[in-house]
Each structure stands twice: as C-alpha cells, then as structure tokens.
Amino acid sequence: xxxxxxxxxxxxxxxxxxxxxxxxxxxxxxxxxxxxxxxxxxxxxxxxxxxxxxxxxxxxxxxxxxxxxxxxxxxxxxxxxxxxxxxxxxxxxxxxxxxxxxxxxxxxxxxxxxxxxxxxxxxxxxxxxxxxxxxxxxxxxxxxxxxxxxxxxxxxxxxxxxxxxxxxxxxxxxxxxx
Ligand SMILES: CC(C)(COP(=O)(O)OP(=O)(O)OC[C@H]1O[C@@H](n2cnc3c(N)ncnc32)[C@H](O)[C@@H]1OP(=O)(O)O)[C@@H](O)C(=O)NCCC(=O)NCCS
Numbered sequence: 374x375x376x377x378x379x380x381x382x383x384x385x386x387x388x389x390x391x392x393x394x395x396x397x398x399x400x401x402x403x404x405x406x407x408x409x410x411x412x413x414x415x416x417x418x419x420x421x422x423x424x425x426x427x428x429x430x431x432x433x434x435x436x437x438x439x440x441x442x443x444x445x446x447x448x449x450x451x452x453x454x455x456x457x458x459x460x461x462x463x464x465x466x467x468x469x470x471x472x473x474x475x476x477x478x479x480x481x482x483x484x485x486x487x488x489x490x491x492x493x494x495x496x497x498x499x500x501x502x503x504x505x506x507x508x509x510x511x512x513x514x515x516x517x518x519x520x521x522x523x524x525x526x527x528x529x530x531x532x533x534x535x536x537x538x539x540x541x542x543x544x545x546x547x548x549x550x551x
Pocket of ligand 1: 394395453454455456459460461462463464465466467487488489491492
C-alpha cells in the first residue's frame with residue numbers, strides 16, 4: 374500500500390472511490406454528490422489531494438481545499454473515502470495524516486472539517502465551538518444527513534498557537550461543500 378499525492382492520471386479512479394465509499398457509508402443515499410464535490414474542488418487555488426494505491430488500483434482518496442475563518446485562510450478536509458472492502462484497516466487514517474502533514478508543510482494555520490467527532494478526535498481535531506466558532510452548515514442535507522453543531526471540527530497546524538487561538542469570525546469554504 375502506498376499513500377502519495379494525487380497525480381492527474383489518478384483523478385477518474387479517485388472520484389470513483391469517493392462515489393463507492395459514500396454509497397456504502399451512508400445508507401441508501403445517492404452517492405454521486407461526493408464525485409460532484411471533488412470535481413468542483415480539485416482545480417481551485419489551495420486544493421490538493423492524496424490517494425492510497427494498492428498494486429495498480431486506487432482504493433482511497435482525500436481532498437483538501439481552501440477555507441476561511443474570518444479573513445484567515447485555512448485548509449478544509451473532505452471528502453475522504455476508502456473503498457468499502459478496504460475500510461477499517463487504517464487507510465483513511467493514513468490518508469488524513471499524509472494530507473495534514475502536507476498542509477503543515479505548506480504553512481497552513483488550521484484544518485477544518487465536517488465529520489464524526491469520534492473519528493476525527495484521533496487526529497487532534499476538536500469542536501469548533503471550543504474556539505467560539507460556529508458550524509456554517511448545520512441542518513439536514515439534500516441526502517437526508519443531519520449535520521449537528523458538533524460535526525464542525527478544527528485542528529491547529531501552526532507552530533504559532535497564539536495565532537490559532539485568535540481565529541474568529543464566520544467559517545467559509547468552497548460553495549460546493551455547502
Ligand atoms: C471514514 C473512512 C474514510 C475511514 O477510513 P478507514 O480506512 O475505514 O478508517 P480507519 O481504518 O483509518 O479507521 C477506522 C475507524 O474509523 C471509524 N469510522 C469509520 N467511519 C466512521 C464514521 N462515519 N463515523 C465514525 N467513525 C467512523 C471506525 O469505526 C474505526 O474506528 P476504531 O478505530 O475506533 O475501531 C472510510 O470508512 C469511508 O470511506 N467511509 C465512508 C465514507 C465516509 O463516511 N467518509 C467520511 C465522512 S466524515
């Protein structure tokens with residue numbers, strides 16, 4: 374298994390992984406939404422992605438893109454997906470760690486996401502509400518998934534934690550992420 378930066382020739386397989394991951398990840402919901410989101414994000418300024426490759430097959434993918442807190446740029450994590458038959462073996466975690474390392478190398482101040490707290494806490498993410506930040510996307514999605522305040526999470530990537538602690542204002546990300 375190799376975790377590495379996404380290359381142009383991985384792109385079709387990477388969106389297929391996201392489609393298949395979410396078909397199984399969310400009971401009965403249409404899976405195409407993640408493909409649409411990744412295609413909207415991947416060519417934007419500040420976007421980058423990692424893939425997991427087993428043999429000649431792409432089996433996992435994580436997308437990162439530009440977000441903002443007030444006027445400060447941050448990096449947004451998501452979507453992340455692993456093919457259903459390969460889930461639960463640490464591949465998602467390895468992809469996320471590789472991407473967060475890259476974001477740190479790029480000098481990003483923080484990473485934000487919408488996700489299950491019990492999964493993302495292991496990477497050091499904590500509720501955005503700890504910093505007084507508000508989830509910009511609470512409510513029920515078109516696919517029937519309920520987004521709660523606690524699903525908005527943040528991780529400090531900066532050596533300068535004082536700057537991180539001062540983050541404030543509205544949280545924004547690419548409109549395709551809603
Ligand atoms: C989420 C996902 C990317 C994780 O990748 P993975 O390779 O399966 O995960 P890992 O092997 O690194 O970690 C497994 C852990 O993740 C947990 N986990 C997986 N999906 C989860 C979810 N939606 N909510 C909470 N925990 C989850 C497992 O219960 C397991 O927990 P444990 O270590 O305490 O036993 C993958 O399961 C997936 O593609 N799921 C469907 C799509 C999805 O829901 N993406 C994330 C949206 S926030």
